[in-house]
Amino acid sequence: MSFFNLHTHRYTQEAATLELVNQYPWAFNEDYEKFSIGIHPWYLDESRLQQDLDFMTIKMSDPNCLAVGECGLDKRIEIPMEVQQVVFEKQLLLAQEYNKPVVLHCVAAFDEVMATKKRLNITVPMIVHGYSKNEQLAKQLINNGFYLSFGKYLVRNPGLETVFLSVPDDRIFLETDTIDEDIADVYALAAKYKKQTIAELQQTIEHNFQQVFKTS
Structure with a gap:
């Protein structure tokens, strides 16, 4: 593995890349090699909730299932927070039971996510995907045991460089999410910011992958 893509919605099968492809219980694709599976708050449907959770439980035993998620809390959608909270907690408990890391979607609800943890x-490790907020919040999350994954906003917002550089090496991951750039492009930018070679950054991410996903 040369590159690890912590979170993507596109299965590209790029050479020497391990892609953690986001999957939903109601639209599962058996062709994806490694995946996370979760109920995203945007697509939460109470009428099929138990069915989705049952499907997730089955997939927890699949060796290709590396994580639960993305899941989390989002204050900017119409689904009531109390409903989101119940579903989020059920997924966290599932991750804890099966010892799976969690890929987090969080919008304007970081205090609630930290309190729930x-x-x-x-x-189990909890990774905030697509981090785009300030250095103060990043430090607070790190101090509470979270990992931060950077991708779309690191590429789109040069102002995020300072925040990215403030995060300890042993707490970072990189991702593409929905952007068109390859994960190699994200690594190249991150290495430039860190004044490292891509090989050095690859070694850092590889170490974090081994620590979080307990893979040898």
Whole structure:
């Protein structure tokens, strides 16, 4: 593995790249090699919730299932927060039971996510995907045990460089999410910001991958 893509919605099968492809229980594709599976708050449907959770439970035993998610909380959508919270907690408990890391979607609800992690005593790694906020929040998340994944906003917003550089090497991942750029392009930009070679950054991400996903 030369590159690890923490979160993508496109299965590209790029050479020497491990892609963690986002999957939904109601639209599962058996062709994807490695995947995460979760109920995104945008697409939460209470009428099929138990069916989706049952399907996720089955997939927890699949060796190609590396994580739960993306899942989380989003205050900018119409689905009530109390409904989102219940579904989020069910997925966190599933991840804890099966010892799977969690890929997080979080919009304007970081305090709630941190509080939920603490209240439920979630000990599996939790990774905030697509981080785009400030350095102060990044530090708070790091201090509470979270990892941060950078991609779309790192590419689109040069102002995020300072925030990215403030995150310890052992807490970062890189991703493409929905952007057209390849993961190699994201690595190249991140290495430039860190004043490292791409090979050095690859080694860092590889180490983090081994730590979080317990893969040898």
